[in-house]
Amino acid sequence: QVQLVESGGGLVQAGGSLRLSCAASGRTFSSYFMGWFRQAPGKEREFVTAIHPGLRTYYTDSVKGRFTISRDNAKNTVYLQMNSLKPEDTAVYFCAADLTSGVIVNQLSWNYWGQGTQVTVSS
Numbered sequence: 001q002v003q004l005v006e007s008g009g010g011l012v013q014a015g016g017s018l019r020l021s022c023a024a025s026g027r028t029f030s031s032y033f034m035g036w037f038r039q040a041p042g043k044e045r046e047f048v049t050a051i052h053p054g055l056r057t058y059y060t061d062s063v064k065g066r067f068t069i070s071r072d073n074a075k076n077t078v079y080l081q082m083n084s085l086k087p088e089d090t091a092v093y094f095c096a097a098d099l100t101s102g103v104i105v106n107q108l109s110w111n112y113w114g115q116g117t118q119v120t121v122s123s
Helices: none
Strands: 004-007 010-013 018-024 033-039 046-051 057-059 067-072 077-082 091-098 117-122
Touching (some): 018 033, 018 091, 018 117, 033 067, 033 077, 046 067
Antiparallel strands (some): 067 077
């Protein structure tokens, strides 16, 4: 079992930056695949990025070159650095974790979720 708590969301102007954090409980954090999803109003939850226990990373095309996922296993925390933010990045961002990768872009492959943090990008 792992519990996830996101932080770092907020309101930012287009072109700005935010860094989200996701703190995880448990002593086996380094073994978990970690990911970020987002859900905009009226839309389905979508995959944003993920990081393998071995640090390989995956990104959806719309955030490549702008977002960076990283992890600090000593702090049981995964980060999402978001640069060059656009209004279309506005969403609730959710942290996710699982011990197996499955189909990483499918939310059904992830068993553990945080409560979400709101990111709003104004134009």
